[in-house]
Amino acid sequence: MLEAIILTVITAATPLLLAATGELVVEKSGVLNLGVEGMMVMGAVAGFAVTVSTGSPLLGIVGGAVAGVLTSLIFAFVTLTLVANQVASGLALTLFGLGLSGLMGESFVGQPGIKLQSLDIPGLTTLPFVGKILFGQDILVYLSFAAVFGVAWFLNRTRAGLILRAVGDNHASAHALGYSVIGVRYVAVMFGGAMAGLGGAYLSVAYTPLWVENMTAGRGWIALALVVFASWMPWRAAIGAYLFGAVTVLQFHAQALGIGFPSQFLAMLPYLATVIVLVAISGNRRATLFNTPSSLGKSFVPDR
Amino acid sequence: MKKLALLAGTALAFAIGAASGASAADKLKACWVYTGPIGDFGYSYQHDQGRLAVEKELGDKVETAYVENVAEGPDAERVFERFAREGCGIVFGTSFGFMDAELKVAKKFPDVKFEHATGYKSAPNMGLYNARFYEGRYILGQIAAKESKKALAGYIVSFPIPEVVMGINAFMLGAQSINPDFKVKIVWVNSWFDPGKEADAAKALFDQGADIIVQHTDSTAAIQVAEERGLKGFGQSSDMIKFAPKAQMTAIVDDWAPHYIKSVKAVLDGTWKAGDVWEGIKDGTVHMAEYANMSDETKKLAEETQAKIAGGWNPFTGPIVDQDGKERYAAGVVAPDGDLLGMNWYVKGVDDKLPQ
Numbered sequence: 270m271l272e273a274i275i276l277t278v279i280t281a282a283t284p285l286l287l288a289a290t291g292e293l294v295v296e297k298s299g300v301l302n303l304g305v306e307g308m309m310v311m312g313a314v315a316g317f318a319v320t321v322s323t324g325s326p327l328l329g330i331v332g333g334a335v336a337g338v339l340t341s342l343i344f345a346f347v348t349l350t351l352v353a354n355q356v357a358s359g360l361a362l363t364l365f366g367l368g369l370s371g372l373m374g375e376s377f378v379g380q381p382g383i384k385l386q387s388l389d390i391p392g393l394t395t396l397p398f399v400g401k402i403l404f405g406q407d408i409l410v411y412l413s414f415a416a417v418f419g420v421a422w423f424l425n426r427t428r429a430g431l432i433l434r435a436v437g438d439n440h441a442s443a444h445a446l447g448y449s450v451i452g453v454r455y456v457a458v459m460f461g462g463a464m465a466g467l468g469g470a471y472l473s474v475a476y477t478p479l480w481v482e483n484m485t486a487g488r489g490w491i492a493l494a495l496v497v498f499a500s501w502m503p504w505r506a507a508i509g510a511y512l513f514g515a516v517t518v519l520q521f522h523a524q525a526l527g528i529g530f531p532s533q534f535l536a537m538l539p540y541l542a543t544v545i546v547l548v549a550i551s552g553n554r555r556a557t558l559f560n561t562p563s564s565l566g567k568s569f570v571p572d573r
Numbered sequence: 574m575k576k577l578a579l580l581a582g583t584a585l586a587f588a589i590g591a592a593s594g595a596s597a598a599d600k601l602k603a604c605w606v607y608t609g610p611i612g613d614f615g616y617s618y619q620h621d622q623g624r625l626a627v628e629k630e631l632g633d634k635v636e637t638a639y640v641e642n643v644a645e646g647p648d649a650e651r652v653f654e655r656f657a658r659e660g661c662g663i664v665f666g667t668s669f670g671f672m673d674a675e676l677k678v679a680k681k682f683p684d685v686k687f688e689h690a691t692g693y694k695s696a697p698n699m700g701l702y703n704a705r706f707y708e709g710r711y712i713l714g715q716i717a718a719k720e721s722k723k724a725l726a727g728y729i730v731s732f733p734i735p736e737v738v739m740g741i742n743a744f745m746l747g748a749q750s751i752n753p754d755f756k757v758k759i760v761w762v763n764s765w766f767d768p769g770k771e772a773d774a775a776k777a778l779f780d781q782g783a784d785i786i787v788q789h790t791d792s793t794a795a796i797q798v799a800e801e802r803g804l805k806g807f808g809q810s811s812d813m814i815k816f817a818p819k820a821q822m823t824a825i826v827d828d829w830a831p832h833y834i835k836s837v838k839a840v841l842d843g844t845w846k847a848g849d850v851w852e853g854i855k856d857g858t859v860h861m862a863e864y865a866n867m868s869d870e871t872k873k874l875a876e877e878t879q880a881k882i883a884g885g886w887n888p889f890t891g892p893i894v895d896q897d898g899k900e901r902y903a904a905g906v907v908a909p910d911g912d913l914l915g916m917n918w919y920v921k922g923v924d925d926k927l928p929q
Contacts, residue, residue, distance in 0.1 A: 281773055289581070371612060378612040381793075381816045386722065477768040479816065481643065482610030484792075486767040507669040517770070521777035524760045531928050533763060545923040 272398055274518060279352055279410055280476055284309070284468040284513030285323040286413045288492035289499070289506045290420055291464025297424060298457035299437035299564035303359025304344050306489025307366020307467050312337040312469025314370040317382055317480040320473075327476045330409065330467065337466020338459050340366055345458040349451050352568045363489065371482040382478030383535070384508065387410070409471045414507070421503040433457060437562035438571045450569050463487065494543055500550055501560045509546070516542055596750060602663035603837050605626060605639040606652055606675075609670035609766050615791030615810040616765070616827070617641060620667045620690075623829030630834045634841060645670025653678040657685045663840050665833070666690065669734050675699065686845055687691050688836060692913045697847055702832055705853030706736070707743035707826035707913070709861055710787075711888035712878050714747025714806050716822055716864075717785045718755045719871040720805060724758045727778025729788040729795055731765045733928045736917045737789050741918045743888050744787060747878075749922055758783055759925040768794035779804060796821055805866060811861040823875070824862040831857060855883045889913060894921045 288305050315336030320329030344362045347353045386406045388394065393404040424430040435443040436453045437532050446452050468488070473480050491513065499505035516538045574904045605624050609617035624637050638661065643652050649671045656664045657678055663686040663929035666675040672692035679687040679699040687699040695701050717726045726746070730737050741759065748755040758781060760774045767790075775786050775795040779802055787805035793816040799806035800817035808814065808824025831850065840844040862881060864872045882888065891902030896919040902908055920925055 270780060273776070275687075277773055277780075281769065284769075340906040343608060371610060374612060378618070379614045379811070379815070381797075424856045447701045474768060477772045477792070479614075479768060479769060479793050479797065480612075481614060481766075481792055483766070484768050486764070486769065488769070518773050518777065521760050522781065525758045525777050525781045527758070527924050533761075533928065 272402065274522060277518045278511065278514045279406065280514075281517055282510040283410050284471045284476065284488055285492050285513060286493060286507055286510035287409065287416065287468035288465045288552070289469060289490060289495040289510060290416045290503060291461040291468075292492055293496050293499065293501055293503060293506055294420055294424075294433070294464075295457050295461035296565055297437045297501060297562055298433050298454050299440055299562050299567065299569075300348065300454050300458055301355045301359065301566040302341070302344055302362070302458060302461055303356060303493065304340070304362025304366065305461075305492050306335045306485055306487065307363035308340045308462050308465035309366075309469035309472075309489045309492075310370045310483070310485045311366045312342045312466030313473040313484055314374040314469075314480060315466070316379070316470025317377055317473035317478075318373070319379060320383050320478075321380060324383065326383050326474045327408075329383075330385070330470045333470025333474070334463040334466045337462040337464070337469065341458050342464025344462075345455050346351050348568065349443070349454050349458070352570055354455075355568065367483060374480050374482065378482075380480070382473065382480065384478040385475040390547070407475050409467060409475055417503045417507045423570070424503070434562070437564055440564045440567070444569070444571055450571065454569075456504050465492070467494070477494055489538055498550070499545055501562065509543075512542060512546075537561045578735070600633070601635045601662045601837065601841055602660055603635050603637050603833075604656040604659075604664045605637070606643050606649065606656070606664065606666050606671060607639060607641040607642065608643060608645055609669065609791055611639070611641050613766055613791050614813075616719050617667070619810050619827040620829055623833040625746075626830035627833045627837050629836060631841070633838075635837060637816070643655065643671070647674060650674040650677060653687075654681070657682040661685060661920060663688065663837065663845070665836075668863055671924075686840055686847075693735075693911075695847055695849065700836075700845075700847035701849045701851075702836070703812065703851045703914075704827055704829075704858040705851055706825055706890060707739045707825070708853045708882045709859050710740045710743040711747035711882070712861065712875050713787060713823070714744040714749075714755075714868060715751050715878055716807075716871055716875055717744070717787065718748040718751035719874065720822065720867050721755075721785045723782055723784050724752055724754060724783045725758065725783045726787055727780070727781075727783035728757050728759045728762050729771060729774045729786065729790055730759060731790050733761070733917075736913055736921070736928065737915045739913055741923060741925075742916065745920050745922055746888055746893070749920075753922075755922070757787075757881055757923060757925075760921070761928065762790060764790070766791045768792040769917075771795045775806075776847065808862060814862060816867065819866060821862070821865065822867050823864050826860050826862055828858055828860055852880070854879060855885070863918060895919065896921060896923060 316333030319332030387388035607617040772794040775798040800820040843914040889908035891906040
């Protein structure tokens with residue numbers, strides 16, 4: 270039973286983790302992209318379309334990431350090049366993505382998809398208990414962990430990561446030092462788009478191999494909340510995503526076991542947990558301020 | 574997209590009005606409000622198929638418009654009001670949660686005709702229509718009891734409204750008619766439409782020992798989980814056999830086309846009256862997808878029950894005892910429609926506590 274629960278939690282947490290890791294890098298560079306939901310749903314429709322058209326879920330994943338990048342480029346152009354308000358543009362991107370994906374996906378409604386294969390290593394995957402959990406996942410689950418490792422290492426241990434953080438903390442100084450603020454932010458936003466696209470593709474290719482409009486059902490917003498929840502630290506984002514997945518799945522198990530809580534209360538738990546952790550974290554003001562990118566959401570116009 | 578569709582519709586209406594004056598007024602505008610996306614391949618999709626059937630049947634005598642993804646509750650009021658102001662002759666509200674909003678707008682616009690699906694409040698210009706889905710659910714219950722090896726089904730549900738409670742009860746009455754000890758585990762996902770959560774709920778139910786899944790939510794996610802695990806289940810609203818060729822035993826398919834065509838025609842003829850129609854297997858509004866993936870014996874039983882229901886027999890015929898052991902209907906007594914539409918109690922044998 271525990272093994273089954275853990276397996277379900279992994280699938281519930283992976284799309285959140287992928288999108289949150291991407292958004293974390295975007296926000297670290299000082300850009301607030303509220304369009305995660307829109308990029309995710311574009312990734313979902315593109316992932317599904319490519320999978321069904323080519324018969325290859327792997328190509329579908331690539332397609333999802335590409336669609337995420339293309340969608341994020343619209344946002345990047347509008348907010349970085351044309352210096353539009355980031356909050357408004359991000360919200361618009363979500364609405365745009367939901368609409369466009371519905372239009373693009375119209376002919377794919379009612380078609381069964383192809384599920385992404387899980388890893389199967391003879392001898393390892395069949396190990397009792399840990400076999401399926403550690404060695405029987407699909408490639409995106411491993412990728413989500415690789416991304417957490419990679420982003421943590423990149424931000425804290427590399428020169429490029431230092432530049433990205435500098436751009437996010439004080440774009441005027443970074444610019445004065447000769448770094449291309451806009452360039453760095455373009456790359457960060459595109460990375461965020463790719464990760465959100467992957468998260469969306471995970472939904473339509475691995476989680477539930479089908480395409481229906483709005484299938485992300487608010488997961489992009491949860492990913493956004495997770496970034497704040499994690500106070501911009503990749504490891505905490507992973508913990509948050511799994512905590513969220515675990516509470517969601519456990520409340521279904523509690524219901525099926527007939528534990529006499531009102532189901533609405535159980536459904537509320539994951540969100541309640543987020544709020545409680547947010548309150549707990551914000552108690553430690555210095556640590557929070559230390560991690561918050563100071564230029565977050567502020568537009569930058571180079572003054573020559 | 575919904576905005577685009579609306580804009581395009583309005584622009585078109587203006588264009589026609591400008592070009593040919595009076596002829597636009599002769600055309601009846603029929604409008605639909607959906608709670609989900611028409612691309613859900615479930616509940617809203619089937620309603621939209623009905624709308625398309627109206628367009629096909631009545632051709633240039635009508636024009637249609639729709640808004641999808643409308644949140645249930647007070648917010649829906651704006652959509653109904655806009656349709657009423659835009660010159661819709663008849664507006665269909667297709668979900669239970671639109672009831673109060675639609676009623677409010679109907680009272681404000683006495684000249685516009687309204688119809689509301691699956692609810693119980695009406696007005697002189699607001700009729701009711703519904704489908705007796707519970708007839709199909711009774712058959713599902715019998716199939717589940719015959720085919721389950723563990724005498725345990727998992728049941729994924731959305732919100733505790735009479736329509737859903739009625740479905741659970743009909744399912745259990747069907748199952749108990751085969752095996753009095755049949756059990757059901759119920760999980761509320763508090764959403765009509767979230768494929769991810771529906772899949773998670775299905776996994777939880779299977780992990781806890783159910784080997785058949787029933788759903789009252791709209792996507793194909795749950796039946797796909799059944800397919801993956803080599804277990805069985807039923808489609809919802811649409812025939813989902815393509816998604817689960819080895820798992821779907823049958824599906825309750827909603828066919829709203831006959832009703833919509835009849836209503837829109839009545840408006841055109843000037844014979845429309847606020848009605849209260851509740852059609853089922855007999856009328857073709859509820860029809861069962863092909864029986865598959867079950868033993869011949871079960872299939873025969875299902876077909877016999879279907880014929881019996883089509884012949885006029887009501888699954889809610891007493892004796893029916895509720896959860897607390899109180900007899901609600903004595904032997905031979907048929908539950909009146911009013912009781913069914915306000916149903917807020919479980920029959921005996923359901924372990925869940927009804928959220929109030």
